[in-house]
Amino acid sequence: MLDYQAPNDLLKDKVILVTGAGDGIGRSAALSYAAHGATVILLGRTTKKLEHVYDEIEERGYPQAAIVPLNLDSAAEHDYIEIANTIESEFGRIDGILHNASILGDRTGLANYEPSTFEQVMRVNVSSQFLLTQSLMPLLLEAPEGSIVFTTSSVGRKARAYWGAYAISKFATEAMMQLLADELENTSNIRVNAINPGATRTNMRARAYPAENPASVAAPDDLMPLYLYLMGNDSTEVNGQSIDAQPKRQASK
Ligand code: NDP
Structure with a gap:
């Protein structure tokens, strides 16, 4: 695990969207980002x-969250544009953006x-990550970091x-991360990285x-130092990296 102690106000005044925020690692990340001051958009x-996570954030007195119900399997380009417009207004x-939602598909040849x-x-x-990133890019480009x-x-x-397909989709995700990191490196204040959670106690696992x-x-909460580090300004110099949340654990998925 990364030995990083995030300051309590690491994400103060930031607006952060988490996909798959209702369960597993995404839920943990949403709560953790909110605990460190972020306004979290729960997709x-x-x-x-999502309502349970929203209520938990409210009960703990963190900044009020927002809910965006979206099925990434059936969403079309116009849905992503609508989400970007709503976030802007x-x-x-x-x-x-934490691109976290995924499905396993079949475990077969x-x-x-x-x-x-x-x-x-x-x-x-894969496609949902491209569409969401593209629709939010104009707004993201205005972010200071x-x-x-x-x-x-x-x-x-x-x-x-x-x-x-799961493995193929994750190779594609690594490619999307590398492409964006390279394209945005000298032209923007945006950094782009990936986390490999490693074996984590969730429904998917x-x-x-x-x-x-x-x-x-590991439990999802154990991974949060890395999730916080990459979202907060302590990592502004980190770009194009694919980082293991549990570097010492033998690779399994
Ligand atoms: P979970 O299955 O526990 O959670 C996945 C989340 O994605 C859920 O909130 C789920 O929503 C959401 N989701 C799935 N399909 C859709 C969809 N069509 N539209 C919108 N949201 C959707 O998985 P994990 O927390 O384990 O995984 C999180 C990420 O970590 C994934 O990218 C996974 O590939 C990766 N990972 C996980 C590992 C592990 O050991 N757990 C290891 C390596 C990588 P709902 O709850 O409504 O179904």
Whole structure:
């Protein structure tokens, strides 16, 4: 784990959008960003889960959050443009995006992989990140110190049998991160990086490793120092990096 102690006001006055904010790592990141002063825009597909996170933020007295229900599987270009317009009129700014939402798809060989599942994984895990980033770019370019954080995986760097579209989508995510980092390096105040969470106790992990004892892997909250570091201004010089949240743990996903 990164040995980083975020100051309490690290994200004060920043507006940060988190995708998949209702559960797992995204939920933890949303709460953690709010705890450090950010106004968090909670984007996800299950409104009830987003409402729970919203209420938790309110109960703890953090800056009031906002909810954006969106199914990344069915969303079209105009939905992303609408979201960008709403954020501009409601908040007038955006300082960071955490691209966190993903689906696992099938754990089977490519020879038998269901084509419709392949397309779905690519839509949710890849195309949505492109569309959301593109629609928010004009607003993000106005941020004094903007940060885009993608979520990768060990199988997005070295593919392994039976990880199917998920692995391919994470390779594409690494490419999107590198492209944007390179394009924005000398022309903007935006940095672009990726986090590989490593084995983490979430629903996705339980689906991928049903026989594993959940207590044997890290909890989402354990990873938050890196999530905070990359979103806050202490990392303004970091760009184009794909960083492991659990560098000492053996790669598994
Ligand atoms: P979870 O399955 O626990 O959470 C995923 C989140 O994404 C949920 O909030 C889910 O919403 C949301 N989501 C899924 N599909 C859609 C959709 N169509 N539209 C909108 N939101 C959607 O996963 P994790 O927290 O484990 O994963 C978070 C990230 O970390 C992912 O990118 C994953 O690939 C990556 N990762 C995780 C690892 C782990 O061990 N957990 C290891 C390596 C990488 P809902 O709850 O409504 O379904």
